[in-house]
Amino acid sequence: MKAVLLAAGKGERLEPIxxxxxxxxxxxxxYPLILRNIEILRRYTRDILIVIDSKHKEYYKVLDNVTLVEQLEGHGTAAALKAVEKHIGKDDEFLVIYADLAFExxxxxxLLNVKGNAILATESQNPKNYGVIIRDSESNxxxxxxxxxxxxxxxxxxGIYKFTNDIFSYxxxxxxxxxxxLELTDAVNLIGSKVxxxxxxxxxxxxxRxxxxxxxxxxxLDREIDRNLGSIEENVKIKGKAIIEEGAVIKSGTYIEGPVYIGKNATIGPNAYIRPYTVIGSNVKIGAFNEIKESVIMENSKIPHLSYVGDSIICEDVNFGAGTITANLRFDEKEVKVRIRNEIVSSGRKKLGAIVGAHVRTGINVSILPGVKIGAYAWIYPGSIVxxxxxxxxxxxxxxxxxxxSS
Amino acid sequence: MKAVLLAAGKGERLEPIxxxxxxxxxxxxxYPLILRNIEILRRYTRDILIVIDSKHKEYYKVLDNVTLVEQLEGHGTAAALKAVEKHIGKDDEFLVIYADLAFExxxxxxLLNVKGNAILATESQNPKNYGVIIRDSESNxxxxxxxxxxxxxxxxxxGIYKFTNDIFSYxxxxxxxxxxxLELTDAVNLIGSKVxxxxxxxxxxxxxRxxxxxxxxxxxLDREIDRNLGSIEENVKIKGKAIIEEGAVIKSGTYIEGPVYIGKNATIGPNAYIRPYTVIGSNVKIGAFNEIKESVIMENSKIPHLSYVGDSIICEDVNFGAGTITANLRFDEKEVKVRIRNEIVSSGRKKLGAIVGAHVRTGINVSILPGVKIGAYAWIYPGSIVxxxxxxxxxxxxxxxxxxxSS
Amino acid sequence: MKAVLLAAGKGERLEPIxxxxxxxxxxxxxYPLILRNIEILRRYTRDILIVIDSKHKEYYKVLDNVTLVEQLEGHGTAAALKAVEKHIGKDDEFLVIYADLAFExxxxxxLLNVKGNAILATESQNPKNYGVIIRDSESNxxxxxxxxxxxxxxxxxxGIYKFTNDIFSYxxxxxxxxxxxLELTDAVNLIGSKVxxxxxxxxxxxxxRxxxxxxxxxxxLDREIDRNLGSIEENVKIKGKAIIEEGAVIKSGTYIEGPVYIGKNATIGPNAYIRPYTVIGSNVKIGAFNEIKESVIMENSKIPHLSYVGDSIICEDVNFGAGTITANLRFDEKEVKVRIRNEIVSSGRKKLGAIVGAHVRTGINVSILPGVKIGAYAWIYPGSIVxxxxxxxxxxxxxxxxxxxSS
Known part of the structure; x- marks a missing residue:
């Protein structure tokens, strides 16, 4: 049994990440989502193929024991799958998974309990945004x-399938x-009731998004088991679950309300306040008088002094000037809106802060308004209202x- | 003995409160001033009448066991008192008190030790601003x-009198x-030496003001007895008198210098700094890295992160964006001036911050200058210098x- | 043996200090540099002369047991030395030292181990900026x-010499x-190999600079011995060397990373963060939620709330509005440049904050950019980007x- 991860998409909707x-x-x-997914697949197969875009080749070289297949022709999920045709034997059944999914x-x-072609279906509160599945009484x-x-x-x-080699003819x-x-779902519809x-x-x-x-x-984070491999100075208060990785240091006067994740060699405090559902990457520095709430802070970033970061994503190697603050709530308390490609969409969240790309530098006393996205490598002048x-x-x-x- | 509270004034000078x-x-x-005053009066009378303005009727409905009398005609304190004439018996003596006074x-x-008409007199350092009393050697x-x-x-x-029914004829x-x-003092002057x-x-x-x-x-606050009915986490430092009401939580790393008052179910900290003569209402949240000094923060307001509030009044249900700061001192260290109605007056205070009305929302990194008043329900854009x-x-x-x- | 300190220079390059x-x-x-130098000299001589500029006379009156000589004529170090000629005996040898040097x-x-005229030489990594000494094989x-x-x-x-009376003829x-x-080095060059x-x-x-x-x-600071004469509240963390002088108070929640110096009667905290190579003068107040790093804060200054001060010099009697922040790093991480007289020069430092003159007042939420100098007695309007x-x-x-x- 082979597994094919379709990873060739551009991810524009996820910019600036x-x-x-x-x-x-x-x-x-x-930990990269794709590694998490590969680990799951490894329990069932040794043979993982990943269809990638040529321009992303370098990123994927870090993956061990997988076969990288560049998608050279066509667009869409079916074109991507076609790229692996020559790797699939005539009688093979194989898994196909969109690589940007998080699942258990x-x-x-x-899916493996079923023979032949199969498609995984899940319930959604917003089916309008997806491909809705109609099945008969026998689940065909x-x-x-x-x-x-x-x-x-x-x-x-x-977005998780099992196929026989027939899929290529469809x-x-x-x-x-x-x-x-070329849409893979069109091919699946052609197979129809045999799925x-x-x-x-x-x-x-x-x-x-x-x-x-x-x-x-x-x-x-909710499913992770509490563990502390880091070092914690005196006068640190930890309430609830805190996963603290090796080499992390929590300095005095820091107050942590779990669940939180603190990555390897991260430094927190002194006198920092980390609130629930904060995920801090490795080598991150959260310095004095910072409050971080329900945010993802990626590796090597620095929030050194006097910041409030709420409901935000801060990518890798970002540096915040002292006093840089993210706003995460509108005055009218309506859902925060975000521009995705060229469309303004509601995030569905009353509280949403900033999405800050990698390597961004902000000056001191910068204010970032709710739902604002800052592209990678951007510089924000001190005192700016973004x-x-x-x-x-x-x-x-x-x-x-x-x-x-001035004068 | 009846007591009449004159509460029909508009209170423009106290705006935005x-x-x-x-x-x-x-x-x-x-605790509302009027309830405090009613409690004092209850020790001497069961019969309290309050003269109110029609537009404020709803507010007064919360008061138990008082008779509300609307002032329907005329203006001024004498017109207000006239409104209760039909509630006063021919031989009654009765107290009359302006309802916006604080006293012991x-x-x-x-006043009750004296028979007949009487007026309470007190010493003031600014008699110019009040009605000055001239009396004879026998205190008439x-x-x-x-x-x-x-x-x-x-x-x-x-502003505290005892009258006989005669006052109405004057x-x-x-x-x-x-x-x-129609000024009550004009009527009192007509009575003259019989007062x-x-x-x-x-x-x-x-x-x-x-x-x-x-x-x-x-x-x-100075007269209140120290008590702690709330819960206090470890590593909290309390110096001096702190009155902490039921349900209040003081989180770790908070530093309190009394005297302070912390109302029911208020949350303070972690890592907050509460300085002398701060009065915090019920359900208030003072979050991390906030310093509050000599200020009144009314019920349900939130000062969540990175604010300094000094010598200020923050009314109910206000929300401060992170990094909102009040200035409370002029560069020239002169007395702070405030606009009261259409007049600029000196507050007599070298240190005075902001007067912020109820339901105000400030954005992040807002700066409010000394003596500024912000009306109820106002919104202050992030980064504003007010x-x-x-x-x-x-x-x-x-x-x-x-x-x-921007560009 | 007399010692002459040449102190008549204007010090423009050191403005605003x-x-x-x-x-x-x-x-x-x-502790003033000149007092430190006088103490060293006192171990070798009782007879110290200081050549000063008339306009600085008042400052020097605090010095005990020294002879003040005003430089009334000419410009330059040789003109300055000439001013003491009548104080030097015919057969005297005497030390001459530029008064703005720090040395051991x-x-x-x-120098005293040698007879006759002598000049002290030291190695520099930037000899271009100084007078370079060429000597023969016998150190003449x-x-x-x-x-x-x-x-x-x-x-x-x-800039440290020993001379015989002959110098005056040269x-x-x-x-x-x-x-x-009139350059003293020109006279020294005339003496030549006899030096x-x-x-x-x-x-x-x-x-x-x-x-x-x-x-x-x-x-x-590196050479000073650890000592604590102040008072330290509970929950204060001190790492490394901290010299804390008499009367200083370190309040709870403060985190100190040495080496640091904290002067007499200074107040630190609560919840302040003092980082290595910070030198705090007497009577300074560093209040809550301030981080100070590698900076010199002179006597009587106040940094009361929510500031970050890094790689900066804050002169005496300065008051920072809450939220005043110094930036100390360029986005491009190049060396910070500073205007010295009318020239823009590199400081040689990747991290350099502000140089703030005495008696300066900054408003709330002020941002000061790297390498900015603020003259004494200046006022900075709230919210300014300097x-x-x-x-x-x-x-x-x-x-x-x-x-x-506004609107």
Whole structure:
């Protein structure tokens, strides 16, 4: 049994996180999602193929014992799967998984219990945003309907399949969709009732928008077992679950309300306040008089002094000037909106702070408004009010600070 | 013996505090002044009448066992008293008290020791601002002189009287004053030497301007007995007197310098710094890295992170964005000035911060200058320098932040 | 043996520190440099003469048992030395020392071991900036070459000499230099090979630019012995060496990483964070939620709340508004540049904060950019981004804050 991870997508909706890493490398508890998924698959197969985009090749070289297959032709999930055709034997059954999904092991187990073609289905509160699955009374697929206005059920395509080699002949029959892609679901619809629908009730998440990463980390944090491998100075208060990795130092006067995750060699405090559902990557420094709440702070970043970071994502190697603050609540307490590609969408969250790309530098006393995204490598001038998204590499200076700033 | 509280005034000078409550409802140690006064009066009478303005009716409904009398006609204190005429028996003596005064029980006791009409007099350091009392050698009233340029003494009208039913006939003889009101003191002057002047040396304060509320709270805080009914985590330092009410939680790393009052179910810290003469209302949250000094913070307000609040009044249900700071000292260290109605007046205080109305929301990194008043329900844009008073319900955005804020 | 301290220079390069004190009065561990030097000299002589500028006379009156000589005529070090001619006996040998040097006792000892005229030489990593000494194989002076483009060696003139009375006749022979001064080194060059070059390998520093004061303090802090004469509340963490003087109070929740110096009657905390190589003067207040790193804070200054001060010099009697923050690192991590007189020079430091003159007042939420100098007595308007040097006594208001600041 082989397993194929489809990882060739661009991940634009996850920008700026994907400015510096492919989408499957987003971190869950300081560990890339794709490694987590590979570990699950390894329990069932030694033979893992990953379909990647050429421009991301370097990132994937860190993976051991997998076969990397570049998608050289066509667009879409079916075109991606086609790229592995020559690696699949005539009588092989094989798993196919979208690489940006977070799920639990039972998802795979359930699927393997079935013979022949099968598709994993899971319930969603927002079926409108997914492919909705219609099945007959014997759990055979009737049809996958993409993003229906009026979803017939809340059962959706989980993006995890088992196929026989036949799938390639069905792929050869489908045509490019209206969005210009060869869609794997079109091929699956062609197979139709010979596809078994396998329902799965465990955790499942398509990490499609930046704030999904907060939710995915929350889920895995809740399942993690408390452990402390770091060193904790006196007068540190820890309430609830705190996973503290090797080499991490928690300095005096720090107050931790779990569940929280603190990565390897991270330094916290003195006098820091870490609130529930904060995930701190390795080598991160959270200095004095900082409060961090329900946020993902990636490896090597520094929040040294006098910041409040709430409901935010701070990518790797970011440095916050002293007094940089994220706002995470609108005055009118409505759901925070975010620009995703060229569309303003609601995040569904009343509290959402900033999404800050890797290597960003902010000056002192910077204010970042709710739902703002800052592209990787951007610089934010001291004292700025960042009230709109900032481009990758942009030097953000408010116009009123551009003119000679004083008498 | 009946007691009449005159509570019909508009309280404009106390704005923005009075944007959301009648003046007699200002809180003293998280308890409305009028309830405190009613409790004192209950020790002497079961029969309390309160003359109110129609528009404030709803607020007064919370009071038990009092008779509410709406002032339907005329303006001024005498017109207000007239409203209760039909409730007073022919031979009754009765107390009359302005409802926005803070005083001690002995004020009432002293007055009751005298027969017939009597007026309470107290010494003031600023007699110019009050009705100055001239009495003869046998303590009979000669005259009350309103706000004299050259006060003949520092003995002033304390706004607490005992009258016989005769007062109503004197009221019927007076005319509307130059400011368009029927003045009770004009009627008292008509009675003249048949009014006994009773001197009172206890605490007395007319809460006329916002900062008086800080002083009144200071006085009552000094007289309160230390008690701790809340819960205090480890590594909390408390110096001096701290009154901590039921359900309040003081989190680790908090430093308290008394005297302070912390209301029911308030949460303080972790790592907060509460300095002398701070009065915190019920359900207030003072979060991490906040310093509060000589301020009144009313119920349900939140100062969650990285604020300094000094010599300020923060009304109920306010939310401060992280890093919101009040300035409380001028560079030139002169007395802070405040606009009261349309006049700029000195507060008499070298240190005075902000007066923030109820339900105000401030963005992150907001700066509020000394003596600034922010009307109830106003929103202050992140990063604003608030250098002037803000209207009730105003959305404050500095002009330089209005334009598109960056390149 | 007499000793002559040449202290008549204006110290412009050290502004704004020298806005309120002569250069030799810069503090080393809260103690004027000149007093430290006088103490060293007292071990060898009772007879100390100080050549001063008339306008600084008042400052020097605090010195006991020294002879003050005003330099009334001419400019330059030779003109300064000439001013003491009548105090020097015909057969006297005497020491001459530039008063703004920091050095160790062995510098003097070494020089006194030699007979006749002698000049102290020390090695420098930047000989270009000094007078480079050329000597023959028997350590006799060949020549002092001022600021050579291509220094023949890294041995420089340490500004410490021993002279016989002859020096005055040589001075009478020299002419005014191209920069309009009578240079002592010109006279020394005239003596030539009769001047012994004495090499000195101890600590030596010409405190020429403001940041040199940080380095000089670091050196002496490293040599100081740990002692605690102050009072330390519970829950204070002290790591490494902390010199805490009499009357100093360290409040709970404070975290100190030595080496640090905390002067007499200083108050630190609660919840302050003092990092290595911080030198705090007497009566300084460092309040809650402040982080201070590698900085010199002079006597009577107040950093009361929510500031970060890094790699900075804060002169005496400064008051920082809450939330005033110094930036100490450029986004591009290049060496911080500073304007010295009219030239922009590199400080040689990747981390350098602000140089803040005495009596400065900053408003709340002020941001000061790296390498900015603020003149004594200046006021900085709340919320300002200080992105250029501020003049002595200037009222700094950014132009965008000058206009009416809101709707």
């Amino acid at each position: 994907t400015h510096t890493r492919p989408k499957p490398f987003v971190p869950i508890l300081d 092991e039972s998802a795979i187990k359930n 697929l009737v049809k996958i309907v993409e993003k229906p206005e009026n979803p017939p059920s809340n059962l959706i395509n989980a 792929i050869s029959k489908i045509k490019v969709s209206s969005r210009g892609e 078994k629908v396998v329902q799965y009730n465990g955790f499942w998440m398509d990490i499609g 930046p704030w999904d990463l907060i939710e995915a980390n929350k889920f895995f 009230d709109r998204d900032v481009e990758k590499g942009e030097k953000f200076i408010p116009s009123y600070l551009r003119r000679s700033s | 009075t944007h959301t409550r009648p003046k007699p409802f200002v809180p003293i140690l998280d 029980e002995s004020a009432i006791k002293n 009233l000669v005259k009350i002189v309103e706000k004299p340029e050259n006060p003949p003494s520092n003995l002033i009208n304390a 009221i019927s003889k007076i005319k509307v004053s130059s400011r368009g009101e 006994k002047v009773v001197q009172y040396n206890g605490f007395w304060m007319d809460i006329g 916002p900062w008086d509320l800080i002083e009144a709270n200071k006085f009552f 250098d002037r008073d803000v209207e009730k319900g105003e959305k404050f955005i500095p002009s330089y932040l209005r334009r598109s804020s | 020298t806005h309120t004190r002569p250069k030799p009065f810069v503090p080393i561990l809260d 006792e062995s510098a003097i000892k070494n 002076l060949v020549k002092i070459v001022e600021k050579p483009e291509n220094p023949p060696s890294n041995l420089i003139n340490a 001075i009478s022979k020299i002419k005014v230099s191209s920069r309009g001064e 012994k070059v004495v090499q000195y390998n101890g600590f030596w520093m010409d405190i020429g 403001p940041w040199d004061l940080i380095e000089a303090n670091k050196f002496f 992105d250029r040097d501020v003049e002595k006594g200037e009222k700094f208001i950014p132009s965008y804050l000058r206009r009416s600041s």
